[in-house]
Amino acid sequence: MTRAAKAVGASQPAISTQLRLLERELKVDLLIRRNNRIHGLTVAGQSIIRSVDLILRETENLRRKALEFTQDGDQELVVATTHTYARYVLGAIVKEFVQQYPRVKLILRQGIPSMVAEWVATGAADIGISGRPIGQDDPLIFLPCQTLTRSLFVPAGHPLLKERKLTPAKIAAHPLITLDTQTEGGITVISALENAGCEPNVVLSVIDADVAKTYVEMGLGIAVLLSVAYDPDRDHTLRIVDVADLFDPTVPQIMFHSGKHITGAMFDFIGKFAPQWDRAAIETATRHSAADMDAPPTTPDA
Numbered sequence: 001m002t003r004a005a006k007a008v009g010a011s012q013p014a015i016s017t018q019l020r021l022l023e024r025e026l027k028v029d030l031l032i033r034r035n036n037r038i039h040g041l042t043v044a045g046q047s048i049i050r051s052v053d054l055i056l057r058e059t060e061n062l063r064r065k066a067l068e069f070t071q072d073g074d075q076e077l078v079v080a081t082t083h084t085y086a087r088y089v090l091g092a093i094v095k096e097f098v099q100q101y102p103r104v105k106l107i108l109r110q111g112i113p114s115m116v117a118e119w120v121a122t123g124a125a126d127i128g129i130s131g132r133p134i135g136q137d138d139p140l141i142f143l144p145c146q147t148l149t150r151s152l153f154v155p156a157g158h159p160l161l162k163e164r165k166l167t168p169a170k171i172a173a174h175p176l177i178t179l180d181t182q183t184e185g186g187i188t189v190i191s192a193l194e195n196a197g198c199e200p201n202v203v204l205s206v207i208d209a210d211v212a213k214t215y216v217e218m219g220l221g222i223a224v225l226l227s228v229a230y231d232p233d234r235d236h237t238l239r240i241v242d243v244a245d246l247f248d249p250t251v252p253q254i255m256f257h258s259g260k261h262i263t264g265a266m267f268d269f270i271g272k273f274a275p276q277w278d279r280a281a282i283e284t285a286t287r288h289s290a291a292d293m294d295a296p297p298t299t300p301d302a
Helices: 002-008 012-026 043-070 083-088 091-100 113-122 168-172 184-195 209-217 264-273 279-294
Strands: 031-034 037-041 076-081 105-110 127-130 140-144 150-155 176-179 202-206 223-226 238-242 253-257
Touching (some): 076 264, 083 105, 091 105, 113 127, 113 140, 184 223, 209 223
Parallel strands (some): 076 105, 076 127, 176 202
Antiparallel strands (some): 150 238
């Protein structure tokens, strides 16, 4: 109650009164109260709060639609992504977008894929760009993009550079620096090695490619990372070997909330990252997703 009152600039008794009035109007208790303390939401409260979230989202959509007509577009666009995409993939796109939309405040939020999806799902970000997070679907729409492959990063002079053909066993024989297994990059590498019957010697787990490369440069181990993370102008002491045949690729996903109004600036940003997703293609994908969510669940044949 205290946090809610502070958020809306009201007194705590005023918030309590409004909630009581809402419960009286709906004829149902929304909060579990014991001894003048709130212990959570009732079942009805949990159901109703989802409708409240929808109302608030539509209110925000109205504001964004009005801004498009009155102020030539968005005033803010929040893009959530991972460090690797922000550092190695989005640079030219961000530069072009900022030049095209000088009145739009572009914000990049960086995190692991599960965080990216959560930010988009809760409205903390307008667009997400990352590998597909594990176990996250509704209420997001995913637009798959161009496949990215992986390479082995090793220090210059590393013995694996002399191998004519790399195998999972040869890679697993060396100390390994991996991305965190909560990320697609981490779980993909570890799973591939284990599925090949190898026991990788993981000496360090990190959450972004630049940190992994730093420790590879220090000689602490080797790493399998997205090939786009190699920067020939900066990674002078590193060498890479294509291992696309040993490790599954990543398919970057553009994600946005199924209930969000897509502004012109959002369409343009998505189109710069993935030209195949123009306005017509995005609107088609959105309609198909809405139809799938509205369809009744199917039951297996007897």
